[in-house]
Amino acid sequence: MSQPASAYKDRQFLAVIGDEDSVTGLLLAGVGHVTQPPDSQKNFLVVDAKTETSAIEAAFDLFTTQRKDIAILLINQHIAERIRHRVDTYTAAFPSLLEIPSKDHPYDPDKDSVLKRVRRLFGE
Amino acid sequence: MSGSGAREAVFPTRQSLGLMKSKLKGAQTGHDLLKRKSEALTKRFREITRRIDEAKRKMGRVMSIAAFSLAEVTYAVGGDIGYQIQESAKSAKFRVRTKQENVSGVFLPQFESFTVEGSNDFGLTGLGKGGQQVQRCRETYARAVETLVELASLQTAFVILDEVIKVVNRRVNAIEHVIIPRTENTIKYINSELDELDREEFYRLKKVSGKKQRDQAAGEKEREVALAAAEGKENVDLPTRAAKDTADSEDLLGDKDNEDVIF
Numbered sequence: 001m002s003q004p005a006s007a008y009k010d011r012q013f014l015a016v017i018g019d020e021d022s023v024t025g026l027l028l029a030g031v032g033h034v035t036q037p038p039d040s041q042k043n044f045l046v047v048d049a050k051t052e053t054s055a056i057e058a059a060f061d062l063f064t065t066q067r068k069d070i071a072i073l074l075i076n077q078h079i080a081e082r083i084r085h086r087v088d089t090y091t092a093a094f095p096s097l098l099e100i101p102s103k104d105h106p107y108d109p110d111k112d113s114v115l116k117r118v119r120r121l122f123g124e
Numbered sequence: 125m126s127g128s129g130a131r132e133a134v135f136p137t138r139q140s141l142g143l144m145k146s147k148l149k150g151a152q153t154g155h156d157l158l159k160r161k162s163e164a165l166t167k168r169f170r171e172i173t174r175r176i177d178e179a180k181r182k183m184g185r186v187m188s189i190a191a192f193s194l195a196e197v198t199y200a201v202g203g204d205i206g207y208q209i210q211e212s213a214k215s216a217k218f219r220v221r222t223k224q225e226n227v228s229g230v231f232l233p234q235f236e237s238f239t240v241e242g243s244n245d246f247g248l249t250g251l252g253k254g255g256q257q258v259q260r261c262r263e264t265y266a267r268a269v270e271t272l273v274e275l276a277s278l279q280t281a282f283v284i285l286d287e288v289i290k291v292v293n294r295r296v297n298a299i300e301h302v303i304i305p306r307t308e309n310t311i312k313y314i315n316s317e318l319d320e321l322d323r324e325e326f327y328r329l330k331k332v333s334g335k336k337q338r339d340q341a342a343g344e345k346e347r348e349v350a351l352a353a354a355e356g357k358e359n360v361d362l363p364t365r366a367a368k369d370t371a372d373s374e375d376l377l378g379d380k381d382n383e384d385v386i387f
Contacts, residue, residue: 012219014269024206025194028258029265030239032213046210071220071235072276093233093287096280098272100183103191107184114279115180117286118173 011071011094015063016044017056018076021103026074043070047079056083063095070095077112078105088113131309136317144314148307155299162292164228169285172278179275183268190268193261200257216240218266220273230288235277237270 014031016023023046026032033043045059060083063073077099080087090097090113099114101107110116134140197205220235 009222012221013216014218014220014273020204020206021191021194024209025190025261025265026269027209027213028194028262029269030217030262031269032210033216034214042213043216044210044213046206071222072273074272091283093280093283096235096276096283098276098279100272101187103188103195107180107187112180114176114282118176118282121173121286 010069013043013070015067015070015073015095016075017047017059017063017079018044018074018100019048019079019102019104020046022074022076022100041067043067047076053082057086060086064090064092064097073097074100076100076102076105077107078102080113081111084113088116129309130306131313132306134310134314136314136321138318141311141314141318144307144311148304148311151299151303151307155296155304158292158296158299161228162289162296165230165285165289165292168227169282169289172282172285176275176278176282179271179278183271183275186268186271190261190264193257193264197257197261205258218269227285230285232281232284233277234281235273237273 013033014026016026016031018026023044027044031043035041041062043063045056047056056079060073060075063070071094073095075087075097080099087097087099097113099112132144134144217240218237219240220237222233222235224231225234226232
């Protein structure tokens with residue numbers, strides 16, 4: 001159902017979970033934000049081959065459920081692939097979850113959780 | 125007839141018949157309205173899904189261009205600038221605000237990007253060399269993020285509409301397949317009960333009047349017989365007998381009077 005305005009009026013940041021290049025580029029565009037010092041939280045997470053899946057899941061949880069100031073969560077598709085079950089079961093409207101392609105992994109529409117839903121609805 | 129199908133627990137009275145009739149009318153109006161709402165939403169939904177499909181493809185192109193410009197930067201700067209940029213990010217320049225759009229009573233939020241004026245976190249990036257490439261890369265990525273924001277608002281609308289359409293369809297089906305048949309059943313039940321009561325009442329009245337007629341006829345006959353007997357006896361017999369007979373006939377008349385009053 002549609003939420004009251006309070007559910008999203010404070011949401012004004014974008015969050016990123018991605019590889020180094022994607023994060024760098026998006027930060028250059030000016031989406032990066034670090035909260036005030038006592039518990040300075042970044043709104044981005046750089047994932048490389050050595051990053052644990054649990055760390056990605058923790059960041060995913062942090063951005064989707066704990067922080068209330070994030071409107072859009074961008075996640076690289078190959079990283080979304082690593083926590084696919086979490087991404088597929090995420091159905092909330094806010095923050096909206098967007099899978100983006102990365103430099104090394106071109107965009108594959110068949111893996112996108114939303115496009116999958118679109119396909120299913122139209123019976124393709 | 126009335127026993128088939130579920131019905132509401134009401135007493136079969138004229139008042140509840142009126143109530144049920146107005147309820148049925150309300151349910152039909154509501155069903156029509158909801159059906160129309162669901163159709164309007166579905167139309168919107170299809171449009172959005174088509175646009176999502178397009179936007180996703182566009183995003184793929186835009187992101188690959190952006191990644192290429194970042195590669196240019198890496199080449200021009202001659203080293204990795206990732207670490208430097210991650211460290212110098214402090215406050216978001218690029219933010220989104222949400223506004224609402226009303227589609228047949230459903231509020232769809234739309235993201236709108238805006239940039240906060242202020243100091244640039246990356247003022248020193250590419251100071252040595254490659255400043256121009258960094259600048260260009262920044263612009264490319266800003267455009268890419270705008271595309272992403274647009275896509276995100278489409279996607280949010282998609283998620284919300286999907287849910288709302290499900291709820292509306294569930295209501296439409298509930299009214300169509302549960303509430304309307306049940307109310308119709310109740311009306312049928314009340315009607316049949318009222319008819320039954322009518323028939324019962326009619327039969328009872330018929331019975332009563334039949335009994336009255338029979339009683340009257342019997343009384344008439346008895347009186348005639350008594351009169352005839354009295355006349356016969358008067359012709360032959362003693363005055364004392366005659367007096368007793370008149371008393372009898374008076375009694376009989378009295379009874380008849382009573383019956384007439386009752387009737």
